[in-house]
Amino acid sequence: MYTVPLMNRLACLACGKAYPLDIHDPFCPVHGWPLLVRPSSRRRRIKDSADSIYERYADFLPWRRFDPALSLGEGGTPLLALRRLAVELGLPGLLAKNEMVNPTGSFKDRGTVVAVQKAVELGVHCVGTISTGNMAGSTAAYAAKAGLKSLIFVKEDTSREKIASAAVYGASVIKVRGDYAALFRRSFEIGRERRIYFMNSVDPFRIEGYKTGGYEIFEALGPDAFDGRQRVRIFVPVSAGGHLIGLMRAFLDLKENGVLRSLPRFVGVQAAGCAPVARAFARGAASVKRFPRPRTTAHAISNPFPPGGDLTLRLLRECGGLMTSVSERAILRAQSLLAVREGLFCDPASAVALAAAQVLGPGSGTDVLILTGSGLKTVEDIDPRALNIRECGLEEI
């Protein structure tokens, strides 16, 4: 486990410097990059025969003591073989990591539970976030479980359903008119003024939590899948970058500790209608520019100027991964294919993973699509013309 000072010790990957934890400004003062928890330098390993993922992966997680009372049972999600799509699309070894079955319906829960543990440890009484949907519900739910208040800022055009599915946990929800990036910065100021821990998209503890999904994939596929003879590909929808950063860090951890030989190939995916990181990657640039006029139905990954963009680019290149983007048409088609052929109803943001695999074509080994969030929160976006619904009287059937 991490020792006490390490837990609060963050580092910037741009300058390599360490910084003390400040939950109201978890960014490098020089480079502006999100700070990450500094890993322990001693040898770490996955533990055997433990009851929970937190015991199995304790060596890699940033706490002295995990309080199971703050958990809603997140993680341990299924890795499913997509046999029918594999044949139909010519993508042998196609798998889906179904993050939709987390307690609030998205991968965010893996990160929220860690950040909330930190909030409780710090004695903070209110947590907050900015969200287009999934993070709102996740933060509000875990705050409720921990007995904390929560304050959620959402964009003014967020649907009533998404707002209600966060407010139902007792959160105070504020629809804010104005620029989203400015709101992101303002939230940390408000946090400092009011002593609210804003656990936003690239919070260092959130990112630590996202690592657990990576360890689970490694364990499900086994070390032989990472022996260098084949290459596992992992397709990850990218918004602010936190999720992909966490997954890459998980595998880097394992490699550094001699647990695996060869890294998987990470494929970060954005919607073509809002693809700032993919554009920077294609240009070979080291930094992300604001994406003009974003427009996509993949709302959960519609972030025109992601705060973790540069860090994502750096890590992706270090890992030998890549970024790509997919069209709206391909996204909606992929969403429908996952439902109709495999019984998996995800949101459009998740479907970008399959769309990207279709564009790239077959690899040399297993392909894992990360399905990040449930389609139940975006039902209103489904085109009714794609559905087969009729009406009749009992006698006419």
Add this chain to the structure above:
Amino acid sequence: MYTVPLMNRLACLACGKAYPLDIHDPFCPVHGWPLLVRPSSRRRRIKDSADSIYERYADFLPWRRFDPALSLGEGGTPLLALRRLAVELGLPGLLAKNEMVNPTGSFKDRGTVVAVQKAVELGVHCVGTISTGNMAGSTAAYAAKAGLKSLIFVKEDTSREKIASAAVYGASVIKVRGDYAALFRRSFEIGRERRIYFMNSVDPFRIEGYKTGGYEIFEALGPDAFDGRQRVRIFVPVSAGGHLIGLMRAFLDLKENGVLRSLPRFVGVQAAGCAPVARAFARGAASVKRFPRPRTTAHAISNPFPPGGDLTLRLLRECGGLMTSVSERAILRAQSLLAVREGLFCDPASAVALAAAQVLGPGSGTDVLILTGSGLKTVEDIDPRALNIRECGLEEI
């Protein structure tokens, strides 16, 4: 495992007679009760160190071979301690079995996967069901995974969101005007005419699948919880009765095989606005009468004349259990409490379990609430006055 003939051998608990399987009429020709799969007479046990629940509980399940390709990763749901509500409501040992994290958001998936396995074994190409929501999505999803067509009948007043969340899997959905009980009977006729396996609420294979939730609860609590010194209570929302029947059968199986000493106390719960089984139980009657003018927001358990009602009553009395009902006000209050205090957003039908525990007061041991379905499918039913939502400009925050 069951031998081949046994798998297709059903029995009526009213007359004790065996009947051959007819998927288009799985009811006793004499008593009209739903037929159940006849358990094997040889000694059965829970297996150690198996990867899936189907391997662990294979002795108790009705197949020769489970095909994991037809699974979406259902089951293995968390049993969570509700520490804050336990203190607040004076209900020590309060737990929730979170069935909302099944692949389509409800416990139905446990049953659907077994019925679909049977459909594939029988060479049926189309499956169907009648549903107010959860069963529609579940049946459509597993049919998609198996490459089967699906036909879903829904009541004409079913919300657009619920219909879309089933139709998205490629199902043909028909909104039917007319009497629901008549539609139930008519569906089996249509099934026979068109060779469609209507896997409705009390399908014998569905009920077999629901048993897995019972085995999981037993394993999570351990045999000491059932040693007779304390008494575990299990609160189960009741609609057609299939779920409660499955859970009771699971524990009866374990008792018959010497795995546990003392049965839990089952508490079946209905909404007072549609409580046919609870009324019959209170009257001491052996059979259920049609409930006049049903009216409740707990749509998922609003079944005025449940086909498994009499069988539920019989088994409940054999097990020393009881039926109760709770008011609309108590249901909505319990739904809110679960979200605000414990971070669990369930539908009103699930919330009846907590409402009943509040009415009954503390027992002598652990209390398990079965949270049957996700609140995300009933967001439109939330009273907006209960939510804290404001709007402002960025500069006004």
